[in-house]
Amino acid sequence: MSKKRCEIICVGTELLLGEILNINAQFLARGLSQLGLDLYIQTVVGDNEARLKKAIYDAMNRAEILLFTGGLGPTRDDLTKEAVAECFQTELYLDQDALNEIKAFYALTKRVMPHNNEKQALMPRKGQMLKNPHGTAPGCVMWDDKGHTAFLMPGPPREMMPMFDHEVVPRLKAYSDSALFSSVVRVASLGESRMAEMLQDLMDKGQNPTLAPYAKDGESSIRLTARAKTKEEAEALIKPVIAQIRQRLGKAVYGVDVKNLESVIADQLTEKQMSLCVLEAGTGGLAAKRLQETDRAEDIFRLGLSANTIEGLYKALGEGNLPEDPTQACRELAALAQKRFQTPCALVINQYGSSYACAALLNDKTAERAGAFPLRGREYYSLQAAQNALDALRLLLEED
Amino acid sequence: MSKKRCEIICVGTELLLGEILNINAQFLARGLSQLGLDLYIQTVVGDNEARLKKAIYDAMNRAEILLFTGGLGPTRDDLTKEAVAECFQTELYLDQDALNEIKAFYALTKRVMPHNNEKQALMPRKGQMLKNPHGTAPGCVMWDDKGHTAFLMPGPPREMMPMFDHEVVPRLKAYSDSALFSSVVRVASLGESRMAEMLQDLMDKGQNPTLAPYAKDGESSIRLTARAKTKEEAEALIKPVIAQIRQRLGKAVYGVDVKNLESVIADQLTEKQMSLCVLEAGTGGLAAKRLQETDRAEDIFRLGLSANTIEGLYKALGEGNLPEDPTQACRELAALAQKRFQTPCALVINQYGSSYACAALLNDKTAERAGAFPLRGREYYSLQAAQNALDALRLLLEED
Numbered sequence: 001m002s003k004k005r006c007e008i009i010c011v012g013t014e015l016l017l018g019e020i021l022n023i024n025a026q027f028l029a030r031g032l033s034q035l036g037l038d039l040y041i042q043t044v045v046g047d048n049e050a051r052l053k054k055a056i057y058d059a060m061n062r063a064e065i066l067l068f069t070g071g072l073g074p075t076r077d078d079l080t081k082e083a084v085a086e087c088f089q090t091e092l093y094l095d096q097d098a099l100n101e102i103k104a105f106y107a108l109t110k111r112v113m114p115h116n117n118e119k120q121a122l123m124p125r126k127g128q129m130l131k132n133p134h135g136t137a138p139g140c141v142m143w144d145d146k147g148h149t150a151f152l153m154p155g156p157p158r159e160m161m162p163m164f165d166h167e168v169v170p171r172l173k174a175y176s177d178s179a180l181f182s183s184v185v186r187v188a189s190l191g192e193s194r195m196a197e198m199l200q201d202l203m204d205k206g207q208n209p210t211l212a213p214y215a216k217d218g219e220s221s222i223r224l225t226a227r228a229k230t231k232e233e234a235e236a237l238i239k240p241v242i243a244q245i246r247q248r249l250g251k252a253v254y255g256v257d258v259k260n261l262e263s264v265i266a267d268q269l270t271e272k273q274m275s276l277c278v279l280e281a282g283t284g285g286l287a288a289k290r291l292q293e294t295d296r297a298e299d300i301f302r303l304g305l306s307a308n309t310i311e312g313l314y315k316a317l318g319e320g321n322l323p324e325d326p327t328q329a330c331r332e333l334a335a336l337a338q339k340r341f342q343t344p345c346a347l348v349i350n351q352y353g354s355s356y357a358c359a360a361l362l363n364d365k366t367a368e369r370a371g372a373f374p375l376r377g378r379e380y381y382s383l384q385a386a387q388n389a390l391d392a393l394r395l396l397l398e399e400d
Numbered sequence: 401m402s403k404k405r406c407e408i409i410c411v412g413t414e415l416l417l418g419e420i421l422n423i424n425a426q427f428l429a430r431g432l433s434q435l436g437l438d439l440y441i442q443t444v445v446g447d448n449e450a451r452l453k454k455a456i457y458d459a460m461n462r463a464e465i466l467l468f469t470g471g472l473g474p475t476r477d478d479l480t481k482e483a484v485a486e487c488f489q490t491e492l493y494l495d496q497d498a499l500n501e502i503k504a505f506y507a508l509t510k511r512v513m514p515h516n517n518e519k520q521a522l523m524p525r526k527g528q529m530l531k532n533p534h535g536t537a538p539g540c541v542m543w544d545d546k547g548h549t550a551f552l553m554p555g556p557p558r559e560m561m562p563m564f565d566h567e568v569v570p571r572l573k574a575y576s577d578s579a580l581f582s583s584v585v586r587v588a589s590l591g592e593s594r595m596a597e598m599l600q601d602l603m604d605k606g607q608n609p610t611l612a613p614y615a616k617d618g619e620s621s622i623r624l625t626a627r628a629k630t631k632e633e634a635e636a637l638i639k640p641v642i643a644q645i646r647q648r649l650g651k652a653v654y655g656v657d658v659k660n661l662e663s664v665i666a667d668q669l670t671e672k673q674m675s676l677c678v679l680e681a682g683t684g685g686l687a688a689k690r691l692q693e694t695d696r697a698e699d700i701f702r703l704g705l706s707a708n709t710i711e712g713l714y715k716a717l718g719e720g721n722l723p724e725d726p727t728q729a730c731r732e733l734a735a736l737a738q739k740r741f742q743t744p745c746a747l748v749i750n751q752y753g754s755s756y757a758c759a760a761l762l763n764d765k766t767a768e769r770a771g772a773f774p775l776r777g778r779e780y781y782s783l784q785a786a787q788n789a790l791d792a793l794r795l796l797l798e799e800d
Binding site: 014015016017018019020021022023025026027028029030031032033039040041042043044045046048051055058212284285286288289292293297298301302303304305306307308312313316341378379 | 415416417418419420421422423425426427428429430431432433439440441442443444445446448451455458612614623684685686688689692693697698701702703704705706707708712713716741778779
């Protein structure tokens with residue numbers, strides 16, 4: 001089948017009032033892009049029948065495949081299915097299977113289905129139901145006689161995203177003859193612009209794969225995206241470029257297609273069968289929280305302590321006075337914690353003013369970092385201090 | 401001047417590829433809503449001249465005021481200004497003031513302006529420059545002879561948002577004869593649907609103010625929005641409805657137009673000149689993190705401890721065996737921590753499996769909660785356990 005043009009139409013007055021952020025549009029756009037399908041327009045329209053139908057007709061003039069989110073609820077405000085059915089000239093009927101699914105969802109949550117919800121079981125004659133295991137609103141796919149296909153999905157991202165992945169993507173694959181495959185190189189403790197500078201020529205000449213730098217939550221990454229018929233073909237295109245990036249950035253690269261820095265650390269610790277404790281001043285316990293959210297937390301995380309100041313931490317351990325040098329203070333506290341909590345590994349972070357110091361202790365080896373941040377506010381300082389400390393620990397574990 | 405219809409057009413292929421989240425659209429939509437201006441359609445279009453011009457002509461057929469983001473950069477891909485000028489039938493000329501602003505921005509960051517950037521100093525004959533102190537791309541406003549106005553703003557939110565607030569909003573005010581004012585009633589430990597049920601009749605009849613329920617991060621809230629000429633007039637409309645909501649929901653309401661639950665607690669503790677320690681099992685130290693992020697953290701937060709299990713916390717304090725009953729264990733640990741860390745207030749949370757228990761201790765008064773969650777995953781459990789514990793503490797402080 002030849003390549004089709006897609007459009008996304010998000011329906012909901014709450015989007016036009018700016019009450020919610022339209023994360024659905026990005027999710028669907030990325031999904032289409034990964035399938036190698038063309039998307040030229042996204043539209044947001046409110047719960048108004050005339051304007052919605054106008055938007056649908058406009059989109060039908062430009063594209064063959066329409067993806068809708070929102071407007072599948074049980075109330076009179078929810079118009080998407082009715083409007084698309086009218087534009088596609090197909091009839092809606094009460095589908096017994098859909099009705100049973102909705103009733104089953106209510107039974108599961110021990111409630112009785114309100115009469116209103118029957119409307120959600122209306123399905124198009126020229127179409128199919130799309131299952132929604134996460135809510136009461138099933139989706140549907142509709143066809144018309146002129147080659148248009150519409151996918152109607154619910155508005156809540158928690159319901160829409162799995163429906164797209166499991167019900168829509170398999171159907172969309174028929175329309176695509178190639179797909180995009182991505183790998184992400186994760187980089188710690190190197191700013192996005194510095195990283196981009198070091199990779200500028202690779203980025204400039206990168207066509208397949210393309211290279212796109214990102215910065216998020218205190219770290220940088222670079223996404224390589226290849227267009228190919230198979231995953232293997234894409235990997236063969238991506239692999240040599242990753243090798244070049246690794247050569248340029250060296251140890252700043254902490255992983256490729258890994259979840260995050262803390263998961264890499266948790267895996268390293270698990271492999272060594274080691275546990276750690278984390279003591280933090282000024283970061284709100286951020287590094288400990290990140291480590292406790294890894295899948296390995298039960299194996300590797302012993303204890304986290306957090307206070308406003310490093311003196312507060314020291315006092316909690318019941319000892320005398322700390323050295324004045326911030327890095328030395330972190331080192332002493334790490335040694336103390338290692339002994340007190342009997343963990344081979346201890347990480348201490350002190351974020352104060354717009355500066356930080358940290359020390360990672362692994363048996364008898366130490367890594368330290370300290371520095372000052374540009375004036376950006378507490379959230380940024382916490383993020384950067386935790387990120388630097390975790391990265392220092394990651395390198396210490398790598399070298400071990 | 402009479403009320404005008406607005407449209408938002410976000411320009412950028414990166415949006416169509418799903419590479420970035422369109423937070424600009426929400427920001428602008430909310431801004432227009434607060435100004436009481438009507439927005440019926442938002443469009444996202446890529447960096448393609450023909451499709452962009454088509455989108456502009458379509459929008460000019462539907463609306464009088466067009467807001468654009470993106471496509472003001474120095475490269476050939478950046479087409480917004482050129483396209484709008486063509487659709488609006490106005491000429492672009494090299495504006496010396498704009499050029500000087502751009503050169504000054506480069507001087508500030510100690511760089512020389514590349515020749516490309518001259519393009520950014522092109523300004524419309526029928527229009528004005530909009531200043532951008534945060535980047536190289538000035539914005540502009542354009543008019544045509546048929547009553548259309550276009551505001552062109554850069555794509556990066558960091559540049560766009562202040563430009564909208566400082567340059568666009570003052571100009572838009574001329575088009576609006578009323579504005580929206582909102583108050584938010586914050587509710588802890590009461591689900592959104594249960595809350596909505598208790599307020600259904602108020603929500604149904606609510607026209608001015610309208611009532612909209614929300615659920616976020618484990619708590620519910622209700623936004624009251626009044627349309628009025630002045631803030632005072634709006635407050636007079638909103639106040640009696642808030643009183644009714646308070647009467648219905650009772651102590652579940654923890655504040656109106658307050659930042660969050662932890663800030664309310666921090667204020668209560670500050671008023672009583674008390675500090676607290678927080679011990680958490682299974683939540684990743686979430687409650688402590690929330691309290692440490694308040695403005696009062698330095699005054700009220702003494703120490704946070706977090707571990708995977710409550711036994712891990714108990715062991716860190718170096719004592720014997722905990723009681724088997726989860727709530728009793730929390731209570732004992734709270735008493736122990738109160739003594740050890742010398743804080744009048746101690747909060748202990750134990751999140752395990754899909755259940756939780758917690759105890760708040762304030763001098764010699766205790767509040768406890770325990771319960772089980774529907775099966776939703778770790779992040780949800782942590783959120784709910786921390787929220788319930790903080791709410792128990794909030795009520796204890798209120799009663800004190």
